[in-house]
Amino acid sequence: MARFSFNQATAKHWPLEDVVAGCVDAGVPGIGLWREPVQEYGLAKAATLVREAGLAVTSLCRGGFFTADGWRDENRRAIEEAATLGTSVLVLVSGGLPEGSRDVDGARRMVADAIAELAPEAAAAGVTLAIEPLHPMFCSDRCVVATLGQALDIAEQFEPGTVGVVVDAYHVWWDDTVYQQIARAGARIAAYQVADWITPLPEGVLLGRGLPGDGCVELRRLREAVDAAGYTGPVEVEVFNAEVWARPGRAVLDASVAGYLRHVV
Template identity: 75%
Template sequence: MGDLSRFSLNQATTKRWPTADTIAGCAAAGVSGIGLWRDQVAECGLERTAALVREAGLAVTSLCRGGFFTAEGWREDNLRAIDEAAALGAPVLVLVSGGLPDGSRDVDGARRRVADAIAELVPHARAVGVRLAIEPLHPMFASDRCVIATLGNALDIAEQHPADVVGVAVDTYHLWWDDGVWAQLARAGAGGRIACFQVADWITPLPEGVLLGRGLPGAGCVELRRFREAVDAAGYTGPVEVEVFHEDVWSRPGIEVLQETMRRYVEHVA
């Protein structure tokens, strides 16, 4: 089929495929990596998921997600997320910062709050060997989901901490529009900050639920191979996760989606 040595299936792409079946399907297809989501891990059970992954010989490439630092109980939830990543053998916990506090218009203040919250998590992450990856989301999500809207925003926070403890998550769906992203990728690479690389395409027109507007590689307008080559040039040699949110994709059998995802990865990313 082509070079799949770095390919990892992010569990979001086959959201309705039960975790145990996803793990077994990946192993049977010769896929070496899987990115897990906390809600789906919880349904399967943390210990059972960890055991299934080990038995299948898969590498957990990331755990999604921590963050949402304006939510009540954020600190306890993020400490649990770090421990879950450690238990699963996931080297990276992806952080989505959360949006503005209720009633606030202070974006700068919200970003300072994110920086302060991550600083609180760093000692525990370092202690258990989990790297925090700050993920910038497209600016349309800034008000309610993620005030970290550019790779530069994420790096400004990450660079306050050792690179082996805090890095960034590069997601093509959220960054493709930014003409400054190429310089920021070089900056991230120079500091050894790229902790996670995720790919998805941008489909137009967006569906009513914009969160579900991600397409499989080649379905939209993103220069996916250009991104992969740029992160490679920046020194990143790790897994490449395909992470897609789309109702049409979720409605199909998981094994069918996995096979198409692998094919499209080879055609448009590798």
């Protein structure tokens, strides 16, 4: 359990105070937070809550969406929020094609340019900009960075502590080069997140993640690969699934822990 982290999105409707209390009660050492519920609760209040509970904030989701208007100010706020919460990992979902565009290469250049602009501010705040590649089915509207290799092509332009990558099992498991790219990433791995790929996908693929063990992903093999690459940080369970969200929060946390212990470690 020393590396286990529970991303609050896995129990989306569980209030932040209850998530924190549940993690403490279950002996969970880390929590991944999302900006929207943190803002709703109050940033300073949330920072105090998790700190006094003794929980490590393992990541903050999310920055990015660099191909949309207003990205500069929004990402500067996200960096400040991550620093306030005491996490060094700001997860970036890069954004899809600009409205009316079909130029995916140009969109990826926009992402790289935006990260270059933000990198000095992130470094000054002690925050790593962690580029998360998403499955190619999200390329048009959510993330033109679709493979770990593409994420590394951007990240390698910067110091590892300033710009890194997220290895999210749900998004990268299918890639026949993923183990090669994990080895390439090395110290640039800022986070490892786990969720399973269930078949058939529910309607609305964004909510198609399964709890560890409910699908077909070799979660332990991926964890062993990031470990072999030198990653020693948290392993964060992050699941988006309406059926999971309909369960009581503590039941979701317990199922996440059980799946992690059986299928990840």
